[in-house]
Amino acid sequence: MTATGVEEDHSGAGSASGTDDNVATAVEAAVPAASRGERFTGFDVEAFEVPGGREENWRFTPMKRLRGLHDGSAVADGKAVVDVDGPEEITVETVDRADGRLGQAGVPSDRVAAQAFSSFTHATVVTAPGDTKLGKPATVRVTGPGEGRTAYGHVQIRVEPFGEAAVVLDHVGSGTVADNVEFVVGDGAKLTVVSVQDWADDAVHVSEQHLALGRDATLKHTVVTLGGDLVRVSPTARFGDSGGDVEMLGLYFADAGQHQEHRLFVDHARPHCKSNVLYKGALQGDGAHTVWIGDVLIRAAAEATDTFELNRNLVLTEGGRADSVPNLEIETGEIEGAGHASATGRFDDEQLFYLQSRGIAEDQARRLVVRAFFHEILMKIDVPEVRERLEASIEAELEAVNA
Amino acid sequence: MATLEIKDLHASVVTDEGTKEILAGVNLTIRSGETHAIMGPNGSGKSTLSYAIAGHPRYRVTSGEVLLDGENVLEMGVDERARAGLFLAMQYPVEVPGVSMSNFLRSAATAVRGEAPKLRHWVKEVKDEMGKLDIAGEFADRSVNEGFSGGEKKRHEILQLSLLKPKFAILDETDSGLDVDALHVVSKGVNEFRENNDAGIMLITHYSRILKHVEPDYVHVFAEGRIVESGGKELADDLEENGYMKFTGQAEPAKA
Numbered sequence A: 001m002t003a004t005g006v007e008e009d010h011s012g013a014g015s016a017s018g019t020d021d022n023v024a025t026a027v028e029a030a031v032p033a034a035s036r037g038e039r040f041t042g043f044d045v046e047a048f049e050v051p052g053g054r055e056e057n058w059r060f061t062p063m064k065r066l067r068g069l070h071d072g073s074a075v076a077d078g079k080a081v082v083d084v085d086g087p088e089e090i091t092v093e094t095v096d097r098a099d100g101r102l103g104q105a106g107v108p109s110d111r112v113a114a115q116a117f118s119s120f121t122h123a124t125v126v127t128a129p130g131d132t133k134l135g136k137p138a139t140v141r142v143t144g145p146g147e148g149r150t151a152y153g154h155v156q157i158r159v160e161p162f163g164e165a166a167v168v169l170d171h172v173g174s175g176t177v178a179d180n181v182e183f184v185v186g187d188g189a190k191l192t193v194v195s196v197q198d199w200a201d202d203a204v205h206v207s208e209q210h211l212a213l214g215r216d217a218t219l220k221h222t223v224v225t226l227g228g229d230l231v232r233v234s235p236t237a238r239f240g241d242s243g244g245d246v247e248m249l250g251l252y253f254a255d256a257g258q259h260q261e262h263r264l265f266v267d268h269a270r271p272h273c274k275s276n277v278l279y280k281g282a283l284q285g286d287g288a289h290t291v292w293i294g295d296v297l298i299r300a301a302a303e304a305t306d307t308f309e310l311n312r313n314l315v316l317t318e319g320g321r322a323d324s325v326p327n328l329e330i331e332t333g334e335i336e337g338a339g340h341a342s343a344t345g346r347f348d349d350e351q352l353f354y355l356q357s358r359g360i361a362e363d364q365a366r367r368l369v370v371r372a373f374f375h376e377i378l379m380k381i382d383v384p385e386v387r388e389r390l391e392a393s394i395e396a397e398l399e400a401v402n403a
Numbered sequence B: 001m002a003t004l005e006i007k008d009l010h011a012s013v014v015t016d017e018g019t020k021e022i023l024a025g026v027n028l029t030i031r032s033g034e035t036h037a038i039m040g041p042n043g044s045g046k047s048t049l050s051y052a053i054a055g056h057p058r059y060r061v062t063s064g065e066v067l068l069d070g071e072n073v074l075e076m077g078v079d080e081r082a083r084a085g086l087f088l089a090m091q092y093p094v095e096v097p098g099v100s101m102s103n104f105l106r107s108a109a110t111a112v113r114g115e116a117p118k119l120r121h122w123v124k125e126v127k128d129e130m131g132k133l134d135i136a137g138e139f140a141d142r143s144v145n146e147g148f149s150g151g152e153k154k155r156h157e158i159l160q161l162s163l164l165k166p167k168f169a170i171l172d173e174t175d176s177g178l179d180v181d182a183l184h185v186v187s188k189g190v191n192e193f194r195e196n197n198d199a200g201i202m203l204i205t206h207y208s209r210i211l212k213h214v215e216p217d218y219v220h221v222f223a224e225g226r227i228v229e230s231g232g233k234e235l236a237d238d239l240e241e242n243g244y245m246k247f248t249g250q251a252e253p254a255k256a
Helices: A113-118 A349-356 A362-380 A384-402 B046-052 B080-086 B100-114 B119-132 B137-141 B150-162 B180-196 B234-242
Strands: A003-005 A016-018 A082-085 A089-096 A121-127 A138-143 A149-157 A164-172 A176-185 A191-197 A204-213 A218-225 A228-241 A243-255 A259-270 A273-284 A289-298 A305-315 A319-332 A337-346 B003-015 B016-033 B035-039 B058-070 B086-089 B098-100 B168-172 B200-205 B218-223 B228-232
Touching: A016 A149, A082 A121, A082 B137, A089 B150, A113 A149, A113 A176, A113 A204, A121 A138, A121 A164, A138 A149, A149 A204, A149 A319, A164 B016, A176 A191, A191 A228, A191 A243, A191 B046, A204 A218, A218 A259, A218 B234, A228 A243, A243 A259, A243 A362, A243 A384, A243 B016, A243 B150, A259 A273, A259 A305, A259 B234, A273 A289, A273 A362, A273 B168, A289 A305, A289 A337, A305 A319, A305 A362, A319 A337, A337 B218, A349 A362, A349 B080, A349 B100, A362 B098, A362 B100, B003 B046, B016 B046, B016 B058, B016 B200, B016 B228, B035 B046, B046 B058, B046 B080, B046 B086, B046 B200, B080 B086, B080 B100, B080 B228, B100 B119, B100 B137, B100 B150, B119 B137, B119 B180, B150 B168, B150 B180, B180 B200, B218 B234, B228 B234
Parallel strands: A003 A337, A121 A149, A138 A164, A149 A176, A164 A191, A176 A204, A191 A218, A204 A228, A218 A243, A228 A259, A243 A273, A259 A289, A273 A305, A289 A319, A305 A337, B035 B200, B035 B218, B086 B168, B168 B200
Antiparallel strands: A016 A319, A082 A138, A089 A121, B003 B016, B003 B058, B218 B228
16 A cells, blocks of 8 residues: 555645634544445436535535525526637537437536536537547637526537547636536547636536546646636546546636635546646635545556645635645555645735845735746646636736735 | 934834833944844844834834934835845745745845846856855755755845845844854855945844854844943953843843
């Protein structure tokens, strides 16, 4: 057994709020009632109980702000428009619910995802061909239904065996959206995904993203959450065969009043697969709340698994709260390595004083710290246009706090 | 020729329990080229003096002035004071995770000098100064003070001193926590700064040992929030022999 739990600053699970004196942490038991692998899944919303908010899966989410997505009261009265722009090699289809490919990458694991799966009318399927390396990234733009309206959506991205593609999944606009996004990465294929949640201030978005990797497939999945009132993204990675390699990256920046929740699950059920998780978040302003859950399960059959997950949060001002719960379950000792780390720190007065005492102005000091904090993730986003846009967005967020 | 004048400075510390006066009327004038040692027992308020001058948010100046060439620095922000020519080498330098030392140093130099130093000259300048302080090159890529030993932190404070070239430097217990070798290196750095710059230095220390390496022009005894005795360097010898007793009524030695 080579499992290691790397602890930085404080023990693996906890939360920190900017109102405490220092890196305050309320360590709580991260032992779930049951194995993450046994959580109920299903396509039919009626098979799920209506969550009350105390369930493990929902305990951090402000249920009232879900606008009824969880209890069936959110009736679809709008449409999330999906526009695809990409190299000519890709195929874009709008299919109806009967299409046999839908659901191939995974089954909804919470009631909102099941509601979305039970409610969508048409799905967009984008396919990158096999044995082909696409010259430029495809953009899939999802535009919200508009303020006060609700939409359920479904998108599937496919890369046929030995193909290579990059996709930017861009979420913009207003309204309430629940959807499932599937990534089906064929044998030996490589896919880079950047999912950007750049919603308007009013938006509520609950999304389950299903990552299915074939034999020797590689997937780099990056989630960037900046906008929205409440955004909850749950990426689940599954390996269909051995040799898969998934890198899951995340960057989030919550302002006053925003709730941003990222719930990851990496299900290692096949041998010789790799997963690497790195999520970083910054918070500023009153009531900014971020939640990061990192569940990794190494099943008995998943020998020679190599996995590591890390979450870091930076609380920039008072009044923010970051919850971070890594959870590693290991059912076999025959693994390459497994570890996790979580740290939440506060950009505090002492740091600010120190930087300023060297002549650095306050706003620049703050930028210096935040830029450095996100640099590691931004450098891994290998779609230059997206990287530049995100750098600009982060600068804009920082301008906002100094205004 | 520059002058730093501290006039009847009163300051309080702000805690959860309320405010408590620490500085009770400090008067001191330092001119370019002069080194003043401030010696005092624990709790006498000498560190508070340094923080109050630098503008730390925990301390509130209740009355008095600190004038740098006639300008009241107490009306300036923390960063403005640094750009005006003040530098505080801290007793406990702060860790800033994620910001590399090289990025930090360059940002500070750019702010203090008013323009970004030319990259080629800058790299050489930093390398030379690091070499003089026996700082390994790898530190440039490490986060500011993160995981540094006490001695490493102090060397980096002096590195910043040598790069930022202030008009007045306050060295707050720069000698504490240093072993013999590190004390030599740090003292050498301070002396070199003195020789190459027409700067004034306020050297705050509990013990007299650093004064054997960095010779002061004036020695002041600090007790109960103010200067109670001033003299030449022979005063430090007296303190080493007899402790702070006659100034404070406490038998606290000034010898390590």
